Amino acid sequence: MKTLGRGLRRLLDGLYFAGGLIAAVCLVAILAIIVAQMVTRWTGLTFPGATSYAGYAMAAASFFAFAHALNRGAHIRVSVLLTALGPKRRWLELWCFAIGAALSWFFARYAIKAVYWSWKLKDVSQGQDATPLWIPQLAMAAGTVLLAIAMTDHLVRIVFLGEHGIKADTVDQSQGK
Template identity: 65%
Template sequence: MTKTIRGVLDALYFACGILAALCLVAILVLIVLQMVARWTGEVFSGAPDYAGYAMAAASFLAFAHALNRGAHIRVAILLVNVPPKARRWVEVWCFAIGTALAWYFVYYGVRFVYWSWKFNDVSQGTDATPLWIPQSAMLFGAFVFALALTDHLLALFTDGHHRIVDNVVEQSHGE
């Protein structure tokens, strides 16, 4: 059963990474369409707003995937200089704080999206997009990130190590 859960979680993190990449492609398409519209004398209203929504969605959707790939900045200078037993507890402490903050954000994000939906809050642009729609994409990404942090925290307790892959190639460029 744990292999099934592990497979579902890994697939979810990867799918969020793909969705984040698609959001970046959407930003590119929106910018190119806006440029073409300007060159032809047309108006593509709302393009900057939609690009902003896609950027927020891309950022939050990529968090969990980036965490699993070791692309987040971690304070390794402390972790490599402590004994292995102490390192485990420092990592537990860091993941516990990160997990608590992420779930705190999700809790208030749910309330924020709910009230935007309830009051029918719309964007200030001419497109008048209901704001709960782009906020929901951000909230989903934050939820998956909180889930990933919880996953790694539980792995620290059960296995003694997290499941973050060390990104050795990226780390070597800074040395």
């Protein structure tokens, strides 16, 4: 049973890390698109839809980074309030992760629905690129599902282990020094 738990933990942490890597690749893609846009302006060539592609990459970077950022303690949390609560901190964290998990699964459901309907209706972007919208929306849906998994993971950890497993609280670390 313990081996299963370790395997699941490694799988989930690997998923969150993969989301962070995909987000980093998307940020590099944004840089490449901007550089390509500059080169096309200097040479007189055209790069139709470059702005839209940069926007799609930014959305993908944001959504894929959510779970990784949560795991690393990079999301804004009210650590001062949590620290002041002392032993009652667990109950506030339990409540917050329960609400966060419910909302993220709710959002994930509708993100998946948006992808489905964009695909079914063959909806395309209004820009010069005329990209099928389900393609950039797929990154949003995948990132949202990953965040929902992470929120649920941390909720389950609080319920059964008494701690959420977030690796770094920047405010908490500065208080200890």
